[in-house]
Amino acid sequence: MRTFARVLLAAIAGVAVVFAPTAAAAPVSGISAQLPFPLTLQPDGVRAPAAALAEANTGLIVWSRQPDTRLPIASIAKVMTAVVVLESGDLERPVTVSRGAIDSSAAYGGSTAGLAPGEVLTARQLLYAMMLPSGCDAAYALADAFGPGREAFVAKMNATAQRLGMPNTHFTDPSGLPVPDDYSTYSTPAELVRLGRHAMANPVFREIVRAPVHHQPAGPANHHHVWENTNGLLRDYAGTTGIKTGSTDAAGTCLLFEAARGGQRLIGVVLNSSPHDLDAAAADAARIMDWGFLPILGAGPAG
Template sequence: MRIFARLLQVAVAGVLVVAAGHGAAAAPAASVAHSQLPWPWSTPEPDGVRAPGAELADGITGTVLWSRGANDPVPIASITKVMTALVVINVGDLDRTIAVPQESIAYSAEHNGSTAGLVPGEVLTTRQLLYAMMLPSGCDAAHTLAQAYGPGQDGFIAKMNDTARRMGMAGTHFTDPSGLPAPTDHSTFSTPADLVTLGLRAMSLPVFRDIVGSPSYHLPAGPGNREHLWQTTNLLLNDYPGAVGIKTGYTDAAGTCLLFETVRAGIPLIGVVLHSSPDSEIAAKGDAERMLNWGYGPILSALPVS
């Protein structure tokens, strides 16, 4: 963390240089001594975070600022869909058309999963199905993509686990493309550290970044599909300055979870909270906000006021 603090200190100084270059009234950067910058953080950790599993990191290098239970494997619910999206995007062919199978609708209903309101037989592109999966957290869309890109669920889940292995996510295992409790509540699991690694990789892909940064997506009715309006479940995206994604999650075993990224003052931070509450999405959002406010504190307080 000391190394990152030094790097971030340089970044803040750079922000001040830019600010000075854009206004004659701004103080020259040379007048800002390092001792005047608020290092270290005013508190050693963010206050009031409820989640037993959490991590906050620099969104460029992945350097960890703070963590709790970083390597403890726990259920992650629909954050699983980030890996599903990553596998699909890596394969490519996002304009491929896919018919929604009846099996996908039945599977979501069987496990009481959230849906994108898809109906059997309607035809959407892979790109549209990614929006359907990531914004309203459609388990019907995730199952449809896995069937098409596995091919079949077993083949697709093998790709998910192989991708996790190649990324060094040793504390992660998938048994379902949605994060549903199938076959058990704890059969799909990951760690805060692994999920930050996953988030960094996924957010490096422009297609993924565009999708999870969208508050909503409207799909007009077409020859093969009905009209859909999908809205994000990520409360942070609309309410926190600089939020750019990523994914919520909830099951009885996982509680409320949130993988998130923000960019403020040109500096990205990425983090995750797991089981912030048994059932409150507001609690997960609040945990993320407390972590981000703590992380950005030294940066924002160093910026000149215009």
């Protein structure tokens, strides 16, 4: 576990602190009296066995727990699916939702965006359908179109992971469902932070994942849809800007998150906070960010 968080953030804030991180958890003599807040080396009450928090502007990981352990990531995999689609640059491309996309989602009890076979939506619209309600049906529709075919699309996901410097990440399904098994799609907390920073650098992605709800009007070839974001932090944690929840039996409840307060942006991830309770993952994320935000940087308006 690396626990040099608040001291490094203090350095970023311009506070004169010199600290060589060690495994010791004891307070550093003489430092706490110089800082405008109590010095603690790690957040309290975090249930997730694997997690990481980074300063989003630089990518500096300031606290972590099992940062390099490979674990299933559930629907956080959809972040990479979105990255592959966004990097195609063809967001107005019409995509027909196939019966196979619906059936594949249903076969594993995946969350859906309520799409119907034969509906035609643009790639941009399907990104909302995938990222907000975590629609596995939308993920499969996008993969079928932009692979073309799922096998080719998953190959693009893995090639992108390698390009981004994520050697401990592997994808076998564009939705994050346990295909072919519970542990075939995996990553690490440190590499998910890297993926999250890359995705959040795209303004279209940021616009999508910060939306609490998206209303998709009915059109000539699509039904009316209302897609609500599964990320409860957007509602409950001031300054949240994204990004993605996940949950399967093996992965438990997971959350890749970002928030900004004043001049400070934090990005992080928690994996397996609870077997089934997404609120537990949100609570873990909130505890970590409460610890990570510096009062001297976070006193400005949220966001």
